[in-house]
Amino acid sequence: MTTESNDNDPRVSDAYRDLASEKTPPELDRKVLSMSAGNERTRYGLARAWVRPVAWAATIGLSLAFVLELSQVQDRTPVAASGSDAEVLDEAPARAKSNGLLRQELEERSDAPAATVVTSPPVLEQEPALDRDSVADEFEADDMSLVHEAEERARLQSGSSEPAPAAAEIAAFAEKKDQALSCDADARSTAETWYACIEELRRSDLAEPARLELELLLAEFPEFQEPDPDT
């Protein structure tokens, strides 16, 4: 018969009592009693205490980044926002992209950040001057005439005989080129002048800007009938 006395031997108990006489370290006593009075968190409680604020901070940070990104996207599409046609809205970013191609190309070649070149003239003065010849080789003759024009104008504005910094010239050139890639407000005042401008773009082998301008024209003047090219 098995009884509980078989599970309990006084000699073993005594030997164990003799062996196990450790006391709780005083610093542990202090910590636990301090915890009991609500003065101290547990080690794991302390780790958990970080989780919530960090999660909140991350959520707020991500939300702000998302809102900023959204607002920037809206800023980049002013034409699309003013138009009523959904198709125009869809095409607007592509048009903006097309208009900015040359500027982007110039900026990439000059290894200068886009925002710096266009919006921060004081910084431009500190930028290293570009090798004018190497830039000039990249453009065709008509492009170079624009460059020279910008150079002349910059020289006149600064009132000095020294040539203006090359980055400023390129920025001015890019601006002019942008204008050349699209029709201005005067051209867009009537359907006929607008279409004439589009024809001009086509003749200049700028098929994509011409197509975009035509779409804008049709959106603005739905009644406008494009003349048959054969007639």
Place this chain on the structure above:
Amino acid sequence: MSANLQPIASPRHGGAIALCSEPALAYAQAMVHTPDDSALMLRYGDGDVQAFEILYRRHNDAIYRYLLRLSGHRDSADDIFQEVWGKIIKARKTYRPTAKFTTFLYRVAHNCFIDHVRRNKRHSNNTVLEPELHSDPGESPETATERSLARERLEIALTTLPEEQRDAFLLREEGGLSVDQIAAVTGCNRETAKSRLRYAVNKLRSAIDEPAETS
């Protein structure tokens, strides 16, 4: 029934219906002489920090030794010890004296140890703890040496016991738990708990008797 004796059902007292003239002192009267562990815990739940200190002083060393022998590492024992008491402190508002407080306390300690084992596997390499040496002034050197050797053999035997058997033995020795309570704490049936305890005691007895048998 006297007009001022009203039956009260308190969820803090396990939903039991008690008769008393002053419900706020329902448990206070029972601990005028020897405050019960559960009563102390309930008092602590009501904001009496001194009650917790009494409770803590009653069990701290036993719980510490239980965790120390179970884990085999002082650092681990320190960590688990804090975690155990942290949980007891956290449970003060929800504590219900449905079972003996010691059973509740050792169940928390047992579970914390299991969680600790799952978190880090280092406990598997149990080390033999250095026993704290005590010597009686009137003890002869031979007796002192024999006792020291016996302690060492017991310590080694405890370390080599399977974890479940060691757990059962320590719950009996440190917590003073019965077989049923050991079964409740370790989550096994009574027979299993009893068997583990018996095996543990037999092995430890053999370890103590080993030199006598050999000589």
